[in-house]
Amino acid sequence: MNRNRWLSLLSPLVLLGLWELAVQIGWINRIFLPPPSEVFHTLSELIATGQIFRDTGISLLRVGLGFLLGGIPAIVVGLFMGVSPVVRALVQPLAAAIYPIPKIALLPLIIVTLGLGETSKIATIAVSVFFLVVLNVAASVLQVDPRYFEVARSFGARRRDLFWTVALPGSLPGIMNSIKLGMGFALTLIVGVEFVGADSGIGWLIWQAYELYAIDRMIAGLVVVALVGWLITVGLDELEYVLVPWQASSVRIKERRVREHVRIWWTTIRPWSYTAAMIPVLLGASIAAYDGAINWWLLLLTMIGSVAIQLGTNLINEYYDDRKGIDKVQVFGIGGAIQRGELAAWQVLLAGLLAFAVGSGIGLYLVSVTGPFIFWLGVFSVATGFFYTAGPFALAYVGLGELAVFIFMGPVIVIGSYYVQAETITLPVVLASLPVGFLVAAILHANNLRDLDIDRQFGKRTLATLLGRSGANIEYYVLVGGTYVSLIVTVALGVMPWLTLITLVTLPAAVRLMRIVAVETEPHALQPVLRQTAKLHMRFGSLLIFGWVAAWLMGSFGYI
Amino acid sequence: MEPKIRIDNIQVVYPGRGRTGPVEAVGGVSLDVADGELVCVVGPSGCGKTTLLRVLADLEQPTSGQITLRRDNPARPLKATVFQGGGIFPWMTVEQNVAYGLQLQGVSPAQRIATARHWIGEIGLERFAHAYPTQLSGGMQQRVGLARAFAFDAEVLLMDEPFGALDAQTRLLLQQTLLQQWERSSKTVMFVTHSIEEALTLGDRVCVMSARPGRLLHEVQVPFARPRDAVALRTDARFSALFAEIWGVLRTEVDRARADEVGA
Numbered sequence: 012m013n014r015n016r017w018l019s020l021l022s023p024l025v026l027l028g029l030w031e032l033a034v035q036i037g038w039i040n041r042i043f044l045p046p047p048s049e050v051f052h053t054l055s056e057l058i059a060t061g062q063i064f065r066d067t068g069i070s071l072l073r074v075g076l077g078f079l080l081g082g083i084p085a086i087v088v089g090l091f092m093g094v095s096p097v098v099r100a101l102v103q104p105l106a107a108a109i110y111p112i113p114k115i116a117l118l119p120l121i122i123v124t125l126g127l128g129e130t131s132k133i134a135t136i137a138v139s140v141f142f143l144v145v146l147n148v149a150a151s152v153l154q155v156d157p158r159y160f161e162v163a164r165s166f167g168a169r170r171r172d173l174f175w176t177v178a179l180p181g182s183l184p185g186i187m188n189s190i191k192l193g194m195g196f197a198l199t200l201i202v203g204v205e206f207v208g209a210d211s212g213i214g215w216l217i218w219q220a221y222e223l224y225a226i227d228r229m230i231a232g233l234v235v236v237a238l239v240g241w242l243i244t245v246g247l248d249e250l251e252y253v254l255v256p257w258q259a260s261s262v263r264i265k266e267r268r269v270r271e272h273v274r275i276w277w278t279t280i281r282p283w284s285y286t287a288a289m290i291p292v293l294l295g296a297s298i299a300a301y302d303g304a305i306n307w308w309l310l311l312l313t314m315i316g317s318v319a320i321q322l323g324t325n326l327i328n329e330y331y332d333d334r335k336g337i338d339k340v341q342v343f344g345i346g347g348a349i350q351r352g353e354l355a356a357w358q359v360l361l362a363g364l365l366a367f368a369v370g371s372g373i374g375l376y377l378v379s380v381t382g383p384f385i386f387w388l389g390v391f392s393v394a395t396g397f398f399y400t401a402g403p404f405a406l407a408y409v410g411l412g413e414l415a416v417f418i419f420m421g422p423v424i425v426i427g428s429y430y431v432q433a434e435t436i437t438l439p440v441v442l443a444s445l446p447v448g449f450l451v452a453a454i455l456h457a458n459n460l461r462d463l464d465i466d467r468q469f470g471k472r473t474l475a476t477l478l479g480r481s482g483a484n485i486e487y488y489v490l491v492g493g494t495y496v497s498l499i500v501t502v503a504l505g506v507m508p509w510l511t512l513i514t515l516v517t518l519p520a521a522v523r524l525m526r527i528v529a530v531e532t533e534p535h536a537l538q539p540v541l542r543q544t545a546k547l548h549m550r551f552g553s554l555l556i557f558g559w560v561a562a563w564l565m566g567s568f569g570y571i
Numbered sequence: 572m573e574p575k576i577r578i579d580n581i582q583v584v585y586p587g588r589g590r591t592g593p594v595e596a597v598g599g600v601s602l603d604v605a606d607g608e609l610v611c612v613v614g615p616s617g618c619g620k621t622t623l624l625r626v627l628a629d630l631e632q633p634t635s636g637q638i639t640l641r642r643d644n645p646a647r648p649l650k651a652t653v654f655q656g657g658g659i660f661p662w663m664t665v666e667q668n669v670a671y672g673l674q675l676q677g678v679s680p681a682q683r684i685a686t687a688r689h690w691i692g693e694i695g696l697e698r699f700a701h702a703y704p705t706q707l708s709g710g711m712q713q714r715v716g717l718a719r720a721f722a723f724d725a726e727v728l729l730m731d732e733p734f735g736a737l738d739a740q741t742r743l744l745l746q747q748t749l750l751q752q753w754e755r756s757s758k759t760v761m762f763v764t765h766s767i768e769e770a771l772t773l774g775d776r777v778c779v780m781s782a783r784p785g786r787l788l789h790e791v792q793v794p795f796a797r798p799r800d801a802v803a804l805r806t807d808a809r810f811s812a813l814f815a816e817i818w819g820v821l822r823t824e825v826d827r828a829r830a831d832e833v834g835a
């Protein structure tokens with residue numbers, strides 16, 4: 012990123028800082044203008060209660076329906092106007108006369124005819140979008156250079172061909188612009204429409220905040236409106252890129268760079284590693300459900316928090332691996348973006364810390380809901396994640412990686428997720444989390460097993476390099492075998508419902524993997540073991556969750 | 572034998588608009604082109620060459636006079652036009668542009684892509700087959716326009732300064748390509764250019780047009796044997812003699828056209 016872009020980020024931040032300061036010092040009365048921190052707090056409450064999603068969703072639904080109902084006919088009629096002077100003569104004067112009327116002024120008329128319900132809101136959007144788009148589309152057809160029609164005719168184009176090969180593609184850039192204009196217009200309008208006689212929607216939220224004189228809520232609503240508008244703009248730019256690929260403006264080149272950035276980050280965050288973070292969360296929640304406590308909103312938050320911590324761990328890992336020069340020889344390169352010079356080290360570090368911040372934020376919210384136990388669990392998790400590769404006692408480099416992963420991605424998350432729901436810990440939960448812990452450790456170990464020779468060469472100390480090849484093989488059997496042994500034992504003890512034995516269908520796959528490990532030493536031959544172990548974890552975990560959920564449902568229907 | 576193209580006393584007057592009076596672009600041109608002949612038309616700029624070609628392409632109605640193009644093979648398209656500057660569609664890739672005429676004729680996608688690929692190779696733009704015109708230089712766009720007309724494989728080829736925006740080397744190469752293609756096929760070609768050398772290199776006959784309103788002033792039979800080599804021709808003594816002859820006619824016309832522009 013260049014310096015100017017950072018400067019352009021700086022000025023809003025400075026402004027926010029000054030605003031906060033001015034209120035805190037007392038230069039501005041917080042009753043009239045609450046500080047950013049308060050707005051942020053209000054926003055997080057609106058998110059926590061889910062209200063913001065409901066109101067934004069409803070507004071977007073209205074905009075979407077109105078846009079489709081007004082925009083699609085407008086594009087069709089506009090195209091006809093463009094190609095046919097007769098249609099143009101019929102529609103143009105009418106459209107041109109109605110176009111300049113501020114559409115919000117039509118609202119009372121529409122309410123009188125259609126009532127106060129959804130229909131009138133959608134109709135207002137549709138009508139406004141229609142007149143804006145129809146005229147713009149017609150104009151963009153007329154702007155197509157007449158020479159192109161001549162070229163087409165000289166090659167024998169009939170009327171139909173003229174439309175499909177010249178008029179339509181030639182006016183697509185203009186049509187795309189009309190769509191953007193229309194969408195911007197619809198977004199402006201919906202807020203106004205919802206001020207009047209609505210009982211939901213983002214406009215209503217702002218208006219209601221005004222009536223309650225809750226300025227923090229008003230500003231929070233505005234922030235959401237701005238954010239939604241921005242997201243839609245980005246989406247439409249993406250659509251334009253697909254529909255009008257021949258427009259070679261600098262915007263496109265920039266967009267291509269953005270795309271490249273997305274790709275780089277996508278591979279760096281290792282998206283496939285998140286099932287490992289989600290399965291224990293779902294397991295804990297399904298056990299809680301079995302025990303009669305399930306809150307979907309808290310479950311969602313726990314999931315996001317867990318993924319964020321995992322994300323932070325991956326990024327910090329990437330950063331310190333580069334720092335310590337560990338991944339210099341990447342045989343199977345996932346990650347490595349810093350070494351390839353695609354990302355600056357500090358960007359990765361910052362993103363990792365940001366992910367931890369989000370994870371911690373959610374964690375703190377969960378703490379405020381459920382109590383301090385989650386706080387200590389969270390501190391422990393973040394510390395594990397951070398010190399996994401960072402700091403002087405980097406766990407991964409002293410042979411403690413498996414243990415850390417076992418504890419953190421097994422019991423800790425399962426227990427945490429269960430606690431968030433049920434606000435207690437039980438022995439069954441601890442025991443039920445063991446199989447998952449074994450398997451997730453097996454994934455990491457499969458990785459170390461594959462890299463054993465290289466790691467040894469580069470002095471990276473994993474448990475595998477410490478144990479040597481045959482010891483490392485035994486470790487793999489213990490981890491995979493431990494999964495099934497702990498499962499059967501806990502079921503036999505009556506701790507887990509017998510339905511969880513359905514996970515035993517994965518046993519043949521597990522045996523197959525152990526057989527490969529027994530005979531292979533080559534990284535290329537062991538690469539599939541890593542992938543298959545991760546898959547085994549996912550299948551085993553899903554079936555285990557399925558077992559618990561099935562037991563829960565059967566119990567609640569009275570079969571057990 | 573009947574001529575392939577008969578231009579019979581064509582006159583084109585553009586109606587004036589506002590303060591500018593009507594413009595007589597072409598002032599009574601008659602010309603017969605035999606089947607398989609390559610006729611070059613040279614003239615000062617603004618003398619009505621493009622207008623004449625547009626009449627032949629059915630894009631302009633003559634104010635008076637008549638044209639006839641004889642169709643010999645009902646299965647083939649009658650005429651294809653190479654437009655000044657290329658006239659290629661910005662919304663199509665090079666390949667789609669070259670295949671355009673075939674697409675309109677209903678040729679199957681596989682076949683028209685194969686044909687297009689062949690012609691893209693002939694004009695040396697293989698690497699740009701999937702590029703959009705905005706990514707091409709002016710000269711490259713002209714070449715695409717050329718390939719599109721070749722791929723269409725019509726009986727009559729109408730070419731309006733097709734090599735105008737090319738650098739000297741590419742121009743020579745493409746002149747060679749055109750000569751080869753024309754000598755191999757039996758096309759009738761009407762080739763408009765402002766370059767006397769080009770007209771002498773390519774044409775069986777060179778027609779010299781007067782300044783506006785364009786009329787035919789002079790006609791030269793080009794004696795060089797075929798197949799011709801665009802490079803070797805330049806050293807032929809007859810080449811410079813013919814060049815001098817045409818330039819002699821053109822120079823007064825260029826001066827007249829200039830005086831006209833200054834006076835107008």
Ligand SMILES: Nc1ncnc2c1ncn2[C@@H]1O[C@H](COP(=O)(O)OP(=O)(O)O)[C@@H](O)[C@H]1O
Binds near residue numbers: 620
């Ligand atoms: N559509 C038009 N309307 C009015 N005048 C035109 C039009 N097209 C061309 N002309 C005029 O007719 C004359 C001949 O044009 P053109 O055939 O393009 O010349 P050339 O191709 O020989 O340079 C020019 O003076 C030009 O200004």
Ligand SMILES: [Mg+2]
Binds near residue numbers: 620621655731
């Ligand atoms: Mg011209």
